[in-house]
Amino acid sequence: MIIQDLMTVESQQEIAKNIFEMKLTGKLVGEITSPGQFVHIRVSDSFEPLLRRPISIAEINPEKNEMTIIYRAEGRGTSLLSEKREGDTVNVLGPLGNGFPVEETLVGQTAVLIGGGIGVPPLYELSKQLTAKGVKCIHILGFESDQVVFYEEKFAALGETYIATVDGSNGTQGFVTNVMSELSHDFETFYSCGPMPMLDAVQKAYVHKKGFLSFEQRMGCGIGACFACVCHTNENATDQAYVKVCSDGPVFPAGVVQI
Amino acid sequence: MNRLAVTLPGLELKNPIMPASGCFGFGKEYGNLYDLSQLGAIMIKATTEEMRYGNPTPRVAETSSGMLNAIGLQNPGLQGVLTNELPWLEKFDVPIIANVAGSETADYVEVAKQISKASNVHALELNISCPNVKCGGILFGTDPEIAKELTAAVKAVSSVPVYVKLSPNVTDIKAMALAVEAGGADGITMINTLVGMRLDEKTGKPVIANKTGGLSGPAIKPVAIRMVYEVSQVINIPIIGMGGVTCVQDVVDFMSAGASAVAVGTANFVDPFICPTIIEQLPAKLDELGVDHISELVGRSHRV
Numbered sequence: 001m002i003i004q005d006l007m008t009v010e011s012q013q014e015i016a017k018n019i020f021e022m023k024l025t026g027k028l029v030g031e032i033t034s035p036g037q038f039v040h041i042r043v044s045d046s047f048e049p050l051l052r053r054p055i056s057i058a059e060i061n062p063e064k065n066e067m068t069i070i071y072r073a074e075g076r077g078t079s080l081l082s083e084k085r086e087g088d089t090v091n092v093l094g095p096l097g098n099g100f101p102v103e104e105t106l107v108g109q110t111a112v113l114i115g116g117g118i119g120v121p122p123l124y125e126l127s128k129q130l131t132a133k134g135v136k137c138i139h140i141l142g143f144e145s146d147q148v149v150f151y152e153e154k155f156a157a158l159g160e161t162y163i164a165t166v167d168g169s170n171g172t173q174g175f176v177t178n179v180m181s182e183l184s185h186d187f188e189t190f191y192s193c194g195p196m197p198m199l200d201a202v203q204k205a206y207v208h209k210k211g212f213l214s215f216e217q218r219m220g221c222g223i224g225a226c227f228a229c230v231c232h233t234n235e236n237a238t239d240q241a242y243v244k245v246c247s248d249g250p251v252f253p254a255g256v257v258q259i
Numbered sequence: 260m261n262r263l264a265v266t267l268p269g270l271e272l273k274n275p276i277m278p279a280s281g282c283f284g285f286g287k288e289y290g291n292l293y294d295l296s297q298l299g300a301i302m303i304k305a306t307t308e309e310m311r312y313g314n315p316t317p318r319v320a321e322t323s324s325g326m327l328n329a330i331g332l333q334n335p336g337l338q339g340v341l342t343n344e345l346p347w348l349e350k351f352d353v354p355i356i357a358n359v360a361g362s363e364t365a366d367y368v369e370v371a372k373q374i375s376k377a378s379n380v381h382a383l384e385l386n387i388s389c390p391n392v393k394c395g396g397i398l399f400g401t402d403p404e405i406a407k408e409l410t411a412a413v414k415a416v417s418s419v420p421v422y423v424k425l426s427p428n429v430t431d432i433k434a435m436a437l438a439v440e441a442g443g444a445d446g447i448t449m450i451n452t453l454v455g456m457r458l459d460e461k462t463g464k465p466v467i468a469n470k471t472g473g474l475s476g477p478a479i480k481p482v483a484i485r486m487v488y489e490v491s492q493v494i495n496i497p498i499i500g501m502g503g504v505t506c507v508q509d510v511v512d513f514m515s516a517g518a519s520a521v522a523v524g525t526a527n528f529v530d531p532f533i534c535p536t537i538i539e540q541l542p543a544k545l546d547e548l549g550v551d552h553i554s555e556l557v558g559r560s561h562r563v
Contacts, residue, residue, distance in 0.1 A: 001291075002291065002292060002531075004530070004531070004532060042529065042530075047324040047325075047476065047477045047505070047529075048323065048324060049321055050321055050322075050324055050325060050326060050476055050477070050525070050529060051321050051326060051528060051529065052528075052529065093531065217316060218316065218317045218318070218319055218320075219319075220319045220326070220328070220528045221288070221527065221528040221531070222528075223288045223289075223292075223531060224284065224287075224288045225282070225283055225284035225288040225289065225527070225528075226281075226282065226284075226319070226328070226330070226528055227284075227313065227318070227330045227333045228316070228317075228318045228319040228328065228330065229316070230312075230313070230316065230318075230333065231316070232312075240310055240312050242312060242333075247288065
């Protein structure tokens with residue numbers, strides 16, 4: 001169930017350049033049902049900025065009622081959020097959307113998890129749940145440069161992890177697709193989250209595989225009421241078929257959403 | 260005595276608070292969060308004769324204390340609304356105000372005729388003010404004579420009272436109000452969004468794909484209050500006021516300006532529970548103001 005919760009900041013730290021990891025506790029955590037869901041955060045009590053900020057959930061710890069979010073302090077809203085300190089409270093709406101289907105990969109199978117930039121965080125909880133179940137996870141994570149790489153070791157602790165950076169300062173020089181093309185393993189499923197061009201490339205490269213993509217769109221309400229985040233689907237040629245990223249997604253089976 | 264109950268043409272409201280059209284979908288999303296029967300009424304998303312996909316994205320952009328939107332009247336079309344959306348709302352004890360949109364008189368008339376027969380639709384809100392679609396009503400909303408004729412045409416076929424939603428994007432809002440009143444409108448809802456634009460900091464180009472969008476949120480409240488204040492003094496039909504309402508004090512302000520009921524728009528996106536929260540806080544606000552019944556507030560800004 002979606003609730004509005006005044007969550008407590010347990011910790012906040014900059015884990016890479018302008019990339020913040022925030023741990024929050026509250027009863028909302030008990031409502032999270034799948035990795036890849038997101039929360040909608042009010043970063044200020046005033047109307048400046050007015051709208052909430054959608055941020056994906058990177059890790060959950062149900063025993064402690066704690067969740068981790070990782071975000072880039074880029075605009076006004078996320079910069080304000082980065083100023084929150086331990087003990088502060090944050091108005092959080094969630095959990096929102098439908099996450100990655102862990103059940104689509106069976107015990108003993110292999111899954112490739114491909115993330116780009118600030119699309120990487122939700123793959124961490126996904127990988128934790130997949131590996132806990134007995135799925136072998138291979139991670140391919142793309143970043144601009146080594147300065148903004150995060151969670152490399154945490155992913156490596158769960159499975160093989162390959163890094164690609166645009167400037168070559170960490171791992172393979174180039175994009176996740178450069179790593180993908182050299183990958184010798186076979187796998188059953190892929191899961192991906194990142195910028196549109198990356199999702200497009202991943203989808204095209206693995207057209208015969210079963211995969212799930214998490215999309216990002218400019219959002220208003222986050223619950224499906226405002227129709228700001230709609231995307232066309234490939235369902236038919238009428239141009240009328242659509243999905244709402246916030247409430248129908250953000251995760252869709254590969255091929256469903258027109259990129 | 261229910262201190263919050265308000266009676267308007269076609270509408271017996273438990274309280275004067277209702278979500279504004281376009282900010283509440285067809286209710287389902289909010290119905291998952293709270294009991295919609297708490298609301299005074301619901302103004303559902305605009306319905307056009309045919310299904311509409313709407314505008315390309317990006318469709319929204321944040322601004323100082325507000326937001327721009329150019330959704331483009333995306334909706335499942337008249338038949339979709341009649342078959343799927345309105346029946347779902349029947350389980351709630353709440354009157355529905357159906358927002359009717361079109362691009363020519365014939366579309367408005369067809370939608371109004373059919374949707375006004377739905378059992379839970381107690382009033383229509385004629386959308387002559389959407390700034391975001393080509394030939395999408397804005398012309399009807401800026402020319403008094405055309406607005407009057409359209410109002411009369413819709414009034415002639417509607418089975419329920421007709422409210423007309425005014426656009427603030429006019430030189431003389433009073434002339435528009437008087438024109439639709441002369442056309443037979445039972446009430447006025449105001450204001451719709453103000454046409455605006457935001458440019459991308461890096462490219463210098465408009466952020467919204469439609470280039471312009473409708474400005475809403477707290478930023479527009481002073482404009483809305485001024486317009487309700489002016490219009491309420493020249494017409495004899497009730498006003499449902501809206502524009503930047505976020506809290507119980509804003510409701511008091513709109514009623515003081517001359518509105519008989521108040522709609523909450525953009526604030527639903529910020530706090531989805533805002534309508535029930537305001538309703539819950541209203542009685543204490545009336546106590547604070549020393550007012551027995553909420554209707555005593557109406558028009559006190561200009562009452563002698």
